[in-house]
Amino acid sequence: MPPLPTSVPIAWYLTLSAILFSLGVLGFILRRNIITVFMSIELMLNAVNLTFITFSYMLKRVDGHIFSFFVMVVAAAEAAVGLAIILTVFKNRQTLEIDEVSSLKN
Amino acid sequence: MDAILFLVFAAIAVICGINMVVQKHPIASALSLVGVMAALAALYLLLGGEFIAAAQLVVYSGAIMVLFVFVIMLLNAGAEKKSIIRPWGKYFGAPLLLVFFGIMSFVVQRMTPASDGVTFGGFRGAGPREIGQSLFTVYLLPFEVTSILILIAILGAIVLARKEID
Structure with a gap:
């Protein structure tokens, strides 16, 4: 096993981010429960x-933090509206399966 | 020490992420997602973002996930049925995902400078003070627009969750 570096390379963080994003895409495509699909987006x-x-961190600027702050705010708004939509869908159709909500298909 | 901390929290994040995708019950997925978000908050701390780490814990794993768990409980969501995976998805999907992932990590390795890695405390320009200054000077207009967005979201959620909608 190679010795651990004293400082963590930037690439490790970006690779972790890529792994998490791929897992999110995987969940978004594979899962059928509408709530789990929504959590994959999160x-x-x-x-x-x-x-x-x-x-x-790499550029030593604060702007990335501001952007991720805005992403958090938008995610909160999106969660509120999306969960309200899920509630309405469930009230009208009594199902959470995304494959059964297909009125626009035909 | 930094590398050990990173590896521990990265492992927690990845394991919880995999668990989120493979679990059949939505409540198990939601709790795994809370684990991912907590691990990410620790990583933000390592990257020097104290304010974002706190906001991650309060907003994401606090408010948003409570909303998710609340809706799951309210709808009494049970375990889902098995996904239908078509053959081309089974035989091409996983290799393509691996190839995509390999190319991406290769590009990332090549693009980022290998010299300056992340050390804890190596960047002190993103505390609450700096974020507040930047938020209320340079990013004032996006900040105000966001408040309108939240107002619209509140109204939309109320309208959608009304009783007499059909």
């Missing part, structure tokens, strides 16, 4: 936030 937003903070 995971992708978190991965992008990590990239913002990492680049902010």
